[in-house]
Amino acid sequence: MFLKKIFDLIFIKKYRNIKNIINLINSNEKILNKLTDKELKNKTNEFKNRIKNGENIYSNKLISDSFSVVKESSKRIFGIKHFDVQLLGGLILHNNAIAEMYTGEGKTLTSTLPAYLNALDGNGVHIVTVNEYLAKRDAEYNKLLFDFLGLKVGINLSNMSIYEKKDAYYSDITYGTNYEFCFDYLKDNLVLDLNDKVQRKLNYAIIDEIDSILIDEARVPLIISEKNKIDVSIYLKINNLVIELININKLNNNKYFLINFKEKIVDITDDGFILIENLLIKYKFIKYGNLLYINENLILIEYIISSIKSYKFFNKNVDYILKNKKIILIDEHTGRLSIGKRLSNSIHQFIEAKENVDILCENKNLAYITFQSYFKLYNKISGMTGTASTEKDEFKYIYNLDIFNIPTNKPIIRKDLPDLFFVNEKDKIKKIINDVILCIKNNRPVLIGTISIEKSELISKYLNENNINHQILNAKNHNLEAKIISFAGRPGSVTIATNMAGRGTNIVLGGCYLNKDDIEEWKINNIKVINSGGLHIIGTERHESRRIDNQLIGRSGRQGDPGSSRFYLSLEDNLIKNMLPNNILDIIKNLKLNDDLKNNSILLSKIISNIQKKIEKNNFEIRKQIFIYDDIFNIQRNTFYFIRNSLLNKNINIINNFIFDSIKYIINLYKFNNIKNEIDDLKLFFKKNFNIDIIINENNKKLDIKDSIFDFIKKELLLIEKLIDKKKLDNMKISIFINTLDSVWTEHINFIDFIKKGIYLRSYANRDPFDEYKNDSFEMFVSMIKLWKYKSTLILYKTMNLINNE
Template sequence: MFNYFSKYINKYKNQHILNSIKKKVEIINFISKDIEKLSDKELSNKTNEFIFRLNKGKDIDSILFESFAVVKESINRIFGIKLFDVQIIGGIVLHNKCIAEMSTGEGKTLTSTLPAYFNSLYKKGVHIVTMNDYLAKRDAENNIPLFKFLGITVGINLSNSSFEEKKKSYLCDITYGTNNEYCFDYLRDNLVMNYNDKIQRSLNYAIIDEIDSILIDEARTPLIISDQNKNNSSLYLKINSLIKYLINNDIYFEKDKYFILDLKFKQITLTENGFKLIEKLMINLNYIKNENLLYLPENIILVHHFIISLKAHLLFKINIDYIIKDNKVIIVDENTGRAIEKRRWSDGLHQAIEAKENLEIQNESYNLTSITFQSYFKLYNKLSGMTGTAYSEKEEFKYIYNLDTIVIPTNKLIIRKDFPDLIFLTEKDKIKAIINDIIKCHNKNQPVLVGTISIEKSEFISNELKKIGIKHNILNAKYNEAEAEIISQAGKPGSITIATNMAGRGTDIILGGNFNNEIKNLKNKDISIINKIKNNWKLNNNIVIKSGGLHIIGTERHESRRIDNQLIGRSGRQGDPGSSKFYLSMEDQLIKMFISDKMLDLISKLDFSKLEHPWIDILIRNSQKKIENRNFNIRKQLIMYDDIYNNQRNIIYKIRDYFLSIDDIYNIVKLFIDEIINNILLKFIPINSNKKKWDIEKLNNFLIKDFNFLDLLLNNIDIYKINNDCLIRDLIYKKIIENYNNFLKYKNILSTIKSSIFIKKLDLLWREHLNNLDNLHKGIYLRSYAQKNPRQEFKLESFNLFNNMLFSWKFESLVVLNKFIFNNKSSLDENLINNIY
């Protein structure tokens, strides 16, 4: 009952917002009538007029409406395309810092030009975010004629762009790029040693295409810049041999005796017997002499390597979680099915898989800096996005990003037929039915898109089709170079395309094929050839429509209903005919996860080879909802931890920027000296203490050792005549400050050595601090056994760690500075500074 009312209220709220926006669309369309009368020059000059009016603080709404009308008319003149009202609605939604859910083929790329143009008038930069380089380049190049006509500069930020190209692209009014590149550029900017080497401007406004994929599916994916560490290949190889021995002897098949497997989250938990097994094995291998030694700090790494190698063998599968390409292990993204060549698993997992596959083991790495998509995009002053499937995640978008989700109506009614799921007892029977469905469609020239959840499944179906001689295209992490081209032609008569998950997302499947691509690839642009291609497409389009449109086949249900809907949404664009059908089996992972063994046994005894029933859909939806809720709850739990990381990272980056941007650091150094010296004095001469508790000798030795103050205190007779702790601290403080007058004659070179000393030391301690936070985070759950709140404990301890790190930075920087100054160096000696570190 509650769900019913909740759905009703949400639907009412969405319609209420749409009704309000439609009134604005009417105003824009009314203004468009006057805009249509303008000459090209008058139309393009509108940009300068808008900028002038915005700078004067004129009515923003009137400029917004007029600017949308200008873009609408410009699109018509440049591309010969008239925007639909639903696209203008989408543009307003995006401008209002919301998510626009727009179905496939509704024209999201042109929709984004409306808010991008208006917000670019502020000259603070607009970032349009896509999922890969191809889409960024395609969308930018397609829209450059429009923005050039309006006097707006456009930059393209790709993974292979040079430093100069990136810097130039960020200075443009509108920049197209990928989520990965924006994040990595941000991280790289905060590692530079010269302020002029930074390439990003302030993070003003971002429009994210396929926002659900980036901010939900990949939200927790850390973007890491790392450096190489020592090579422990021999240890990985030895542990790998040990794990192979255990597997070959069926030890791990003794369920839950030695370790418990979590298939969903790919985790292994050792039981008490498991720890005893490791102890015994390590003693036999002469790694340790007795079981007690295993838990010493220097030996605990053996347990870590054992668990990591177990994970590599039992939980990570080739052609599902990774592929091997050019003798390297390449991660396959579980959400997109794409190979991610620039990413490696951390904590030694990548090396363990390399050992498992008998490949060269690459050096371990340590993190220089990292950030998640979730954390990065929350830094923007203004954020919006668009996708075909966001409404099911509206609660999460609101909770984490404070973004409302608005469902935009389609321009034409969707007439696609979505057939009920069909379930089979065995995987073999399911595959047979899928092949028969493909053959049936192929025989009547109906194009088919087959969606799989893994490379392994896609290649299995491909091999089955090869056996019966049916031509097809396969699209997975192994063959993603021609992804967009393959998908764009998946609507040709009789074509069969097998794709993993979201392969080709962002590219429309046009019934009859994409004739624009064919024309674009022509070397000879003869009009007769172009007309022939267009006429041929009309014929093919008619054939496909008569055959029923694009048919979608799902080989099993994904854990998220939203990703299933993304596959289904590839068919039925702009009122086209189409259909979809999912084939399931009792052996599917999703069904095994949420149906008990007893239920599976009962169903298997039923006399059926296939079953089509409403309860199947209810069962699947409930299973998917459970997983989605669990994942959302996990992400909610992690937000608090993320916020702590983010707040501390922001402080460190602001400190870095401050030191990079100022030339005279003399005053800030003096503040450091005041803080450090006062802390030191309180340590050796406590407040309200008598003379017996003072330790002048240790204080003197401390100052000699760390600050090169040679017998500053012991040679001063006045010190021993004072009995008041305040007076003694005051006198010693003055004596120390007198020594720091040495800074005055070195003031001119402080700005030169600031990067070598203060920023390098800050970077070093920040990396160590991140490692300490990670270790704290991994073990904080144990506090719950002591009746303590792990999150509150983490918050408190991370705060103390951070403050201690900042104090250490100031102290250690001054120590290095003193070594530099009191060694009477008359000019900067970089080798000296580097040697200190």
């Protein structure tokens, strides 16, 4: 009957075999009972061989066999068998969906089933949690089970070294937080050596509290920036070097660099590079014999150019003013001060150095990604939460994930009481305090949920005034979160928590016991709390999201425990005060104080629910826009990572092709309408930048001339390369192309971000912002790739000529 109830609730064609699979799992129990521990452990190797021989991990036989082994092993290791509802949850997770399981229904144990099965092919499983405490707790607990089954468990923590992280990622099952997995991905795509990468291919992720990670945290991208990587004293030292460089250049008739004021370009000559190298040695940036092209020195050239620009292109009281010892830019179009705006490419820092004011370190984005885009990189994701149904449309639209509500193992008997409404906050809190006192007298534990630290401290103040002992849990003492929540079920205990606090930790009625000696005391307390009515939840305000309210309510009534919940609301609550239409608010204010508010509580609750739905819809639209923009950018990011990985793999052939692309690009810039003049210009360019004297027949046709020039230059470049040791040359190519790629990419993503911030303005001209952003960003990306090849090629051959001339 119980299984029939389950499948009446979630029957769907895709999962019509689930009932049969659960029956198979349970029927295997008699067979597995008879196996020794060694025989049971050997099942893991048997399953691995079956997969190697072609059996699909979605075959009913392999699913039922593997789940049966986990169930039997759990019984032997933990003394706990998986309930049918947990088997159901495991099957939902395995099939790329979300299992909506209520608090206390055993999500941690449920996850062991799909984690084991999906780890058998050796490609790894990531189990994602919202904080490191939960990651460590779950990993250490389940490690006993997975060790027994012959699978290696790793924990990915923020304070780990590269080697420790590698070991964690190359385990069969890896526990960690969403932030750590995501940041490791970004860092892996910034390394200069493939051996420094820690992640392998992203295979399967089981996301605990999936709504928190993929909904609540989806709006803010994860960013790696350079802000704290640079000692600001470097700007002062470069500034001093550039003052000397400018003076030397002036005395030598611009022999070392040329200034193009129209296009704001600084062009360093060959003699200039030699002089700069000597100055860098003099100012102790590099050692003698340490060439400019190596990784750590290329940025110094960029700094020197930026510092020169700060002197030549930015003048005080024209382009900026000094105010309170800060550089304030002047908008060149309006003439107004651009408060808060800063120049990129370190130019702002060098203006600060020039004017001898405090230098603010640059906050330049090196890489960023949203959780939306990151988790879509996995071959498969699934998740668990107690509250996902309100966001089912978003999960389907963005992640293509279905949600299935898993029935509780025991019926929920918690009483969810109607909201109470008050005219003002003072009356509301007075009622809350009175109800808390009543619960304490009846030995009932109370959990008070607030929407902010400020509100939690306000409630705490009133409790103190009434001499009520309590614990307070918010961001200020989050390190005590698990401890405070674990004892929140003691008789008469009072705990205040912000709405998200304590998530992932069960509140056990009677409180947790620390050792065996406490068991008897806990049993007494447990019965006392159950007989008094269980844990009472007090919500002090409704959250903007119904899902967050449901999470608070779900702290009570776990595994068939008694409990109750109630929200206490006032017309001064932020949600009501800020979001309720003025005409409705006026009507409510005219009601006869608290009596009429009580009589109309159902109507008021419905109004608030509608407000929440409207806010949820608006927030979904915001997250959808973020997703669309990042999805557009994702194509560029993946292309960049592909090119970068090709370089790290030392694919010299692809670099040579990039060089030839760049030469063709340069040649094609010339139209050859005036063949004589343009060939002269081209000859001058290649002589100056490549030290190549072009010799061709100038009487040829346009196309023939272009082909002849390209063939000639290609041969000359190969001759130049032959003068340098091949290994040294290959390393030089890789180093220059990677560093230049990183440089132009950083500029690109920062400029793209700038464009995105103002793209909405184009809607006023009846142009679709998404199409505009897609087209503009693509054009800029194509231009960036061309610029990268061009700059890399120029730097490479200038460097090679310097080496050959030594």
